[in-house]
Amino acid sequence: PAPVSETEPVQVQQSDEEDRDELDLMSEDEMQAEALMFTGLMDFGANAGLEDQHIAFEDAFDYVLKSTNHFEHVFSAEVHKQYGPEPYQWKDIRGRPDAHLWEQAAMEEFISLVENGTFTPMDQWTGTRLVFTPTAKWAALRAILALAALEDLELYSIDISTAFLNGDLDHDVYMDQPEGFEEYYGAGFVLKLVKAIYGLKQAGHQWHKKLDSVLKGMGFTLVRCDNSIWVYRREDVRIIIPVYVDDMTIAAKSKDQYLFVKEELEKHFKLHDLGPTSFLLGVRVERDRSKRLLSLSQRQYIIDILERFEMSNCTTVTTPLPDGHRLSKAMAPKDAEEIAFMKTVPYRQLVGALMYLAVATCPDISYAVGVLAHFSSNPGPSHWKAAKHLCRYLQGTKDMKLTYAPDPHAPELFTTFSDADHGGDEDNRRSTSGMVVKMGTGAISWASRLQTIVTLSTTEAEYISAVQSGQEIIWLRNLLSEFGYEFTGPSTLYVDNQSALAVARNPEHHGRMKHLDLQHYWLRDVVEAGDIDIKYLPTKSMPADIMTKALGHLKVVEMCGMLGLYD
Structure with a gap:
């Protein structure tokens, strides 16, 4: 003590x-x-x-x-x-x-x-420490939607009414009587909570715990790779349920399987049957089941952003950022006039609103949004101009849809692409890693992130990017394995740098990379274990290229097609 x-x-x-x-x-x-x-x-x-x-x-x-x-x-x-x-x-x-x-x-x-025996020590009780509520990762959600398209699965949505009120409390919590209702029980009373309530810090955590208990009682298993997804596997029956707070999507092979889940849940919760999934977290879901095609789009969200930031009638441009354009901290406000101007523009609000597009359905703007976010602490007029440029691009691409359909040229369940732009950051010369994972015709996972160290060569930057992409591969293999999919061979990782490929395959090829931290040699281990097979792909065919730099119009159009983005 x-x-x-x-x-x-x-x-x-x-x-x-x-x-x-x-x-x-x-x-x-x-x-x-x-x-x-x-x-x-x-x-x-x-x-x-x-x-x-x-x-x-x-x-x-x-x-x-x-x-x-x-x-x-x-x-x-x-x-x-x-x-x-x-x-x-x-x-x-x-x-x-x-x-x-x-x-x-x-x-x-x-x-x-x-x-004197004044007190006695005991284990510290959880109190409000356990307040984290897991939510399904977007990469996992898109993987499930892509599987629904490829295998023609049923997709239904359910909304749990007053979800947080269903959580059971495992210790005593008291609250004042609600203001204006003190006379209901009389003055001098407080309320002891029996169930969780809105505003209670652990309400979300207790709701997740309650739902987990109910679904496990139905025979479901909580997925270890994503603690907000449950799966039911019995012989030829496979039901996958991702949950985002109180929004539940059910992917099953038949409607009868869905009805089984719904009827069991109704025994424990009050719910709304939303029918076949048409919206998921504000994303429109459309299907053409005859072609096994499923598409995701956020047209209305883009329109709302343009209206909110007074760009509804803006002219369009054909690239997320001007070709080859690089932003830097040197573009911060230089005088009192620029400082005063930047106080009048909603830079941070706009970047925050654009982030949801980049995370959910628009991989083509991921690099641009990431770059703009780097300057949120002290943006200048040039940064604001670049943000408005991105809005103009969205004005012209708001009808684009991220589309999943069977790809006859893809022999594997998913394929991963890795790229890097060496030393592209103007301020600290760090490199940008780019990654794209495709399932069928569309991207289910992507990333554009600044590397944490300064690399000394293109080979080193490409290799570090490949390591990060390899981590995503292993996570996806584990996730899909829990869904019931078997991997009899390695998953392919494409890179466009022969030297990085040689380093990953052969420990003799290390040369100037001897200084790399040991964690980066993890990639060699998974290659030798047969989990990942690294192959070369020319830069012109590399979809991850759009995650590392600002490209020209023709290249953007080509990359969008590779990502599965179509009008």
């Missing part, structure tokens, strides 16, 4: 007669013990170099009746002159010349509390 902080004693005013009455209540042994204790304290003060202290025993004995903080009285007025005011909290002791004296006094007081 942590030391108990010293607190200022309460000053009690009482008469001499009252003092004598209280003294009469003490036994002779108790009075002798108190006298010995204060004699020891005075000796301790003298040994500490406080010879000038003249403390009357009567004063000390009087103090014991009024406070348990003995040292505050012993080291009083004269001590203030030499060491400053007495500390009232534990943190005040630190740094004092006489800190060791106060620490010893505090320890003696603490030991007396322990010996």
Whole structure:
């Protein structure tokens, strides 16, 4: 247990007669013990170099009746002159010349509390520490939707009514009566919560715990790779349920399987059957089941962004950023006029709104949004102009849809592409890693991220990017394995750098990369284990290229087709 902080004693005013009455209540042994204790304290003060202290025993004995903080009285007025005011909290002791004296006094007081049986130690209860509520990753959601397209699975949506109110509490929580309803139970009462309630920090966590209990009772298993997805596997039956707070999507081979899940859930929760999935977290879902085609789009969200930031009637451009355009911190406001101007524009709000597009359905703007976000702390007019340029691009591409359909040229369940732009960051010369994972015709996962170290060559930058892409491959293999898909061979990772390919395949090819941290050699291990097979792909055919730099119009159009983005 942590030391108990010293607190200022309460000053009690009482008469001499009252003092004598209280003294009469003490036994002779108790009075002798108190006298010995204060004699020891005075000796301790003298040994500490406080010879000038003249403390009357009567004063000390009087103090014991009024406070348990003995040292505050012993080291009083004269001590203030030499060491400053007495500390009232534990943190005040630190740094004092006489800190060791106060620490010893505090320890003696603490030991007396322990010996008195004042408290007992116990394991720290969770309280509101367990407040995290997992939500399905977008890469996992898109993988499930892509599987639904490729295998023509049924997709239905369910909304759980007042989801957070279903969570059971595992410890006592009390709340005041709601304002305006105090007369319902009468004044002087508080409410003890039996169920979770909105506003309770652990409400989301308890809801997830309740849902997990119900689904496991139905035979589902919580997926370890994503703790907001449950899967049911029995012989030829496979049902996958991703959950995002209270929004539930059910992917099953037949409608009967879906009805089984719905009827079981209705025994525990009040829910709304939303029918075949047409919207998911604000994303429109459209299907052509005759062609096994499923598409995702956010047209209305883009329109809303353009209206919100007064760009509804803007002219269009054909690239997310101008070809080859690079932004830097040097473009921050340079004078009072630019500073004043930037205070009038909603740069951060716009970048935040664009992030959801880049995360959900628009891999083509992922690099541009990432670059704009780097300057959110101090954007300048050039950054604002680039953000408006991206809005103009969205004006012309708001009808684009991320499309999943069978790809006869893709022999594997998914394929991964990795690329890097060496030293492209203008401010610190770090490289940008780009990754795209495709299932069928469309991208299910993508990333554009600045590397954490400065690389010394293109080979090194490409290799680090390949490591990051390899991590996504292993996660997806594990995820799909939990869904019931078997991998009999390695998953392919395409790179467009022959030297990086050689380093990953053969430990003899290390040359100038001997300084790389050991974690980056993890890729060799998974290649040797047969989980990943690295292959070369020319840059012109590399869809991850759009994740690393600003491209021209023709290249953007070509890359969008590779990503599965179509009008």
